[in-house]
Amino acid sequence: MGGGCRARAPPAALRFLVAHAMLLCAAGSAAAAGTVNPCCYYPCQHQGVCVRVGMEGYECDCTRTGYFGANCTSPELWTRLRDLLKPSPAFYHFVLTHFRWLWDIINSTFIRDTLMRLVLTVRANLIPSPPTFNSQYGYISWEAYANVSYYTRILPPVPEECPTPMGTKGKQQLPDAQLLAQRFLLRHRFEADPRGTNLMFAFFAQHFTHQFFKTSGKMGRGFTKALGHGVDLGHLYGDNLQRQHQLRLFQDGKLKFQVVNGEVYPPSVTEVPVHMVYPPAIPKEKQLAMGQEVFGLLPGLCVYATLWLREHNRVCDVLKQEHPTWGDEQLFQTARLILIGETIKIVIEDYVQHLSGYFLSLKFDPELLFGQQFQYRNRIAVEFNQLYHWHGLMPDSFIIQGQEYSYEQFLYNTSMLMDYGVEALVESFSRQTAGRIGGGQNINANVLGVAVGVIEESRQLRLQPFNEYRKRFGLKPYVSFQELTGEEEKAAELEELYGDIDALEFYPGLLLEKPQPDGIFGESMVEIGAPFSLKGLLGNPICSPEYWKPSTFGGATGFEIVKTASLKKLVCLNVKKCPYAAFHVPGAAAGTHSSRAGGASTEL
Numbered sequence: 001m002g003g004g005c006r007a008r009a010p011p012a013a014l015r016f017l018v019a020h021a022m023l024l025c026a027a028g029s030a031a032a033a034g035t036v037n038p039c040c041y042y043p044c045q046h047q048g049v050c051v052r053v054g055m056e057g058y059e060c061d062c063t064r065t066g067y068f069g070a071n072c073t074s075p076e077l078w079t080r081l082r083d084l085l086k087p088s089p090a091f092y093h094f095v096l097t098h099f100r101w102l103w104d105i106i107n108s109t110f111i112r113d114t115l116m117r118l119v120l121t122v123r124a125n126l127i128p129s130p131p132t133f134n135s136q137y138g139y140i141s142w143e144a145y146a147n148v149s150y151y152t153r154i155l156p157p158v159p160e161e162c163p164t165p166m167g168t169k170g171k172q173q174l175p176d177a178q179l180l181a182q183r184f185l186l187r188h189r190f191e192a193d194p195r196g197t198n199l200m201f202a203f204f205a206q207h208f209t210h211q212f213f214k215t216s217g218k219m220g221r222g223f224t225k226a227l228g229h230g231v232d233l234g235h236l237y238g239d240n241l242q243r244q245h246q247l248r249l250f251q252d253g254k255l256k257f258q259v260v261n262g263e264v265y266p267p268s269v270t271e272v273p274v275h276m277v278y279p280p281a282i283p284k285e286k287q288l289a290m291g292q293e294v295f296g297l298l299p300g301l302c303v304y305a306t307l308w309l310r311e312h313n314r315v316c317d318v319l320k321q322e323h324p325t326w327g328d329e330q331l332f333q334t335a336r337l338i339l340i341g342e343t344i345k346i347v348i349e350d351y352v353q354h355l356s357g358y359f360l361s362l363k364f365d366p367e368l369l370f371g372q373q374f375q376y377r378n379r380i381a382v383e384f385n386q387l388y389h390w391h392g393l394m395p396d397s398f399i400i401q402g403q404e405y406s407y408e409q410f411l412y413n414t415s416m417l418m419d420y421g422v423e424a425l426v427e428s429f430s431r432q433t434a435g436r437i438g439g440g441q442n443i444n445a446n447v448l449g450v451a452v453g454v455i456e457e458s459r460q461l462r463l464q465p466f467n468e469y470r471k472r473f474g475l476k477p478y479v480s481f482q483e484l485t486g487e488e489e490k491a492a493e494l495e496e497l498y499g500d501i502d503a504l505e506f507y508p509g510l511l512l513e514k515p516q517p518d519g520i521f522g523e524s525m526v527e528i529g530a531p532f533s534l535k536g537l538l539g540n541p542i543c544s545p546e547y548w549k550p551s552t553f554g555g556a557t558g559f560e561i562v563k564t565a566s567l568k569k570l571v572c573l574n575v576k577k578c579p580y581a582a583f584h585v586p587g588a589a590a591g592t593h594s595s596r597a598g599g600a601s602t603e604l
C-alpha cells in the first residue's frame, strides 16, 4: 500500500489540499488514493450503475432504466408518461386500506386476480434476478453469482475511502450505535401495535424467517448458512443432508418425535444428537432437537416447531393412505413439498394479509404469474435480513394462562412447552398483543443489544444511506429528519448526531420513520420489505409451471392440502382441542379477510 500516501477521510475543509498532495504522492503508484471516488456521491439515479473510469471520472450505465444522461436523470418519453400517471405508494396504500365496501365487491370479481397479479409483478420487479452484488463485490461478478454462501445485496457497498462513512454526506464519525439504540430504540413504555398484532404473529415471523436468515458466525457477517435462500423449510428439516437424516425416522417418510403426556413433540438431543444452541447448564435430555439450531431459545419457536413436525407426520399418513406402494423417501420428499406449499399459502393469505392491513383479499395462486416474465429463483439479501429485525414486537413479559413470565423465566425455558402443551400456548400467544415495530423507542431492554448489532453490522458491511434505498425502491428521499419522524424533538437530536438526512443509516431510518396511520411501521418498511418477501415466496420452484400441478404433491389430495392451508388448520388439525389461533388479538380491527386465520373454531 502507498504507506503514508493513504488519506483517511480528511475533514471537508482540508480535502482540497489533501487531494492535491495525494495527486503528487500517487504519481507513479497506480492507486489514486487521494482523489475522491466520484461514486461516493451516488451520482447515478434511477438504478443506473456507477462505474469509476480513469483516475477521477465515472460513468453511469443507464441501460434499461428508462432514463439517460450523465446521471440517468433525463426520462425517456414513455418514462415521463408513466411517472405522470403512476400514483404514489402513499396513495395506493390509502386506497388499499380504505373503502371496505369496495373491496368486498372486488374480492369476488376478476379484479381481485388482476390486482394481485399487479401487486406481485410490480413488487418482484424491484428485485434483481439473477442476483447482482454482495458485500465483497460491488460490481457484477461470477463469484457473487455462484458463491451462495454470501447474502446478496441490492445496492453495492459504500466505496472504500469515501470522505465520510456514508459517502460524502454527514459527519466523519457515525453516532455510537449503543447511544443510538439507547436514545431512539429503547422502550420506556410498551406501545401496543395498533393493528392488534399478537405474539402468535411475532413467533411465526421469527420462526419462518429463521429458515433463511442464518448469518454465519464462522464466515462472518455478510455470509449465510442457509444455502437454500428461501422457503425450503430448513428450519424443520435441517440446513444440510446430514442433519436431515438425523432428524428423520426413515419410516413412512416421517420425522422422529417423542411422546409426552400422550402428545407428540420434537425428540430430545439425547435421542437425536444434532447441534443445538442451549445454555450449558441445561441437560441434554431437556434439549429439543429441531431443524434450526437456535429454536430452543423460546417456547414460541418450539410451539411452531412442534406444530410443523406434527403436520409433516400427519401429511405422511395422508400420502401413505393414497400411495401404499411409496417408500419412505418419496413420502418424505413429497410431504416436504406440501409443507413448503402450505407455508407459502399461510404466509401470503394469513400473515402478509394481516401485516399489510389491505382490504384487498390477497391470494396465493402461482398461476397468476404464468403469463408474466418471472424468474423462479431467489437469493436472500442482507438488506432483507437487516430490515426484518422486528424485536419491537416483543412484549415486556409473557402472559401464559394468566401467569406472567419474565424474560429470564421464558428464554430457554425447556419445560414450558410440555407443561402447558401446544393448545394453551397457542391460545395465550394469540391473546397477547405484540409491540409496534416502527416509530422508535419500543424495543425491550432484553433485546436492545440485537438492534445495536444490526447497526454495527451495517457499518461493517458498508450499507448505503437510507435515502439511497428509498430511491432504489421508488420512494422520494426524505429532505429532513422532521419529514422522516413527523415530529421535532427526536428529529433535532438525529440531525445533531448524523449531520445530514442523506447520511442516515438504513436500519435507524426504517425504525424511526413515522408509522403509517394505525400501522405497525412506516412506508419504507412496506415498500422495501414487500418486494423481498413476495419475490421469495413466488420465486420458489413449487410455484413454477413445471412444479405447480397435483402430481408434484402426490395427487389431488396433497394439492388440495396446499391450496387450503391456513394458520387455523395448521393448529387445529394437530391438537386435540382447537384453541383461538390467529395473527391478531380477538376483536382487533384487522383487515376484513384476516378472519381466515382466526375466529370461531367451527369453520374448519
Ligand code: HEM
Binding pocket: 202, 203, 205, 206, 209, 213, 214, 215, 216, 298, 385, 388, 389, 390, 391, 393, 394, 411, 446, 447, 450, 453, 454
Ligand atoms: C425474546 C425474543 C427474541 C430474542 C431474545 C432474540 C434474540 C436475537 C439474537 C441474540 C439474535 C442474533 C443477533 C446477532 O447475530 O448479532 C437475533 C437475530 C435475529 N432476530 Fe431475534 N430475538 C427475538 C425475537 C425476534 C423476533 C420476534 C423476530 C421477528 C422477525 C426476530 C428477528 C431476528 C432476525 C431476522 C435476526 C437475524 C438472524 C440471522 O441473521 O441469523 N427476533 N435475535
Ligand SMILES: *[C@@H]1O[C@H](CO)[C@@H](O)[C@H](O)[C@H]1NC(C)=O
Binding pocket: 041, 042, 043, 069, 070, 071, 073
Ligand atoms: C451528475 O452528478 C454529479 C454528482 O452528484 C454532479 O456534480 C453533476 O453536476 C451531475 N451532472 C449532470 C449532467 O447532471
Ligand SMILES: *[C@@H]1O[C@H](CO)[C@@H](O)[C@H](O)[C@H]1NC(C)=O
Binding pocket: 107, 108, 109, 361, 592, 593
Ligand atoms: C373473497 O372472495 C373469494 C372468491 O370469490 C371467496 O372464496 C372468499 O370467501 C372471499 N373472502 C372473504 C373473506 O370475503
Ligand SMILES: *[C@@H]1O[C@H](CO)[C@@H](O)[C@H](O)[C@H]1NC(C)=O
Binding pocket: 147, 149, 150
Ligand atoms: C465463498 O466465498 C468465501 C469467501 O471468499 C470462501 O471462503 C468460500 O470458500 C466460498 N465458497 C465456495 C463454495 O467457493
Ligand SMILES: *[C@@H]1O[C@H](CO)[C@@H](O)[C@H](O)[C@H]1NC(C)=O
Binding pocket: 408, 409, 410, 413, 414, 415, 416, 417, 419, 420
Ligand atoms: C419455566 O416455565 C415453567 C412453567 O411452565 C415455570 O414453572 C418455571 O419456573 C420456568 N423455568 C424457569 C427457569 O424460570
